[in-house]
Amino acid sequence: MYATERHQQIADTLELVGRVSVAGLARDFGVTTETIRRDLDALEEAGRLRRVHGGAVPAEQSALAETSxxxxxxxxxxxxxxxxxxxxxxxxxxxxxxxxxxxxxxxxxxxxxxxxxxxxxxxxxxxxxxxxxxxxxxxxxxxxxxxxxxxxxxxxxxxxxxxxxxxxxxxxxxxxxxxxxxxxxxxxxxxxxxxxxxxxxxxxxxxxxxxxxxxxxxxxxxxxxxxxxxxxxxxxxxxxxxxxxxxxxxxxxxxxxxxxxxxx
Incomplete structure (x- = not known):
């Protein structure tokens, strides 16, 4: 699977469940945790998620985020x-x-x-x-x-x-x-x-x-x-x-x- 395909699947999973873990994604995709960390770094740089300890959450889910x-x-x-x-x-x-x-x-x-x-x-x-x-x-x-x-x-x-x-x-x-x-x-x-x-x-x-x-x-x-x-x-x-x-x-x-x- 290409990195861009992984990125899209990670983004889709995050939208569905609200949180992803490095270990879980590595297991699901059959790749190393280092590969997943690089994927998450790239997605965060693109503004599509926010890194947290052990994984990632949606970009809008920051400590200060508040909707009406x-x-x-x-x-x-x-x-x-x-x-x-x-x-x-x-x-x-x-x-x-x-x-x-x-x-x-x-x-x-x-x-x-x-x-x-x-x-x-x-x-x-x-x-x-x-x-x-x-x-x-x-x-x-x-x-x-x-x-x-x-x-x-x-x-x-x-x-x-x-x-x-x-x-x-x-x-x-x-x-x-x-x-x-x-x-x-x-x-x-x-x-x-x-x-x-x-x-x-x-x-x-x-x-x-x-x-x-x-x-x-x-x-x-x-x-x-x-x-x-x-x-x-x-x-x-x-x-x-x-x-x-x-x-x-x-x-x-x-x-x-x-x-x-x-x-x-």
Missing amino acids: LVERLGRNAEQKDAIARAALHLVPPTFRGSVLIDSGSTTGRLAELIENWSPDVPGATLDISTNSVPLAARLHAAANPHLQLRSLGGAVRGITGAAVGPTTIAQLSDIRPDLAFVGANGVSSAFGFSTPDETEAAAKAAMVHAARRVVVLADSTKLDAESLVRFACLDEVDTLITDAAPPPELAEALADADVQVVLA
Whole structure:
């Protein structure tokens, strides 16, 4: 196989699975790891990927890369819907308590499902807090009498619609939700849970510290990825809901940290 053919197949694989390893590519192509490293160097120079330890990720997947909420809504839609449905099982009609929902595209799909939540006992309600302006607006518009909505204030980030900053963190420190659903841009064995923006990371960290139980919703493209700012170590989270089994090293780290992994 010519180098150009390998390059195209590497790029196609990367687009499909979100990450490639030097060892895996060498095995698949039947060439040396040195050959694959040269291939990855050439592809990085051409702007088609970004080298990371042991392999490569898409070029746009840098520690600072962040797309708008609108852009993310259509990506990996089926996976995010499956994750949201799995998360909804944690809030059955028998649930009595309070829920905190982070800003994000996957948490947004969960909020869509919660719009129609109803209890098994007449008159019971579900208390929901969120720092997401779009989610608060949607839940308010649903006019579900079984939902008691609390919208957290703060400075609103235009790219995500999330309220962040000292006001948000202060309000989070004054509540103790039973269950927090938090989004993440990266889940790494070495770095934990991370996101590109430090103000949003601070809000997420406050959510993690406030809640009695913390559930991270992250599709499989976020696994083995690292963003710029860590908001939680692995052992600070109770459950990770994702759509594919984590890679072996990450799976072992999650198990060691006693994080329950739920596959949607």
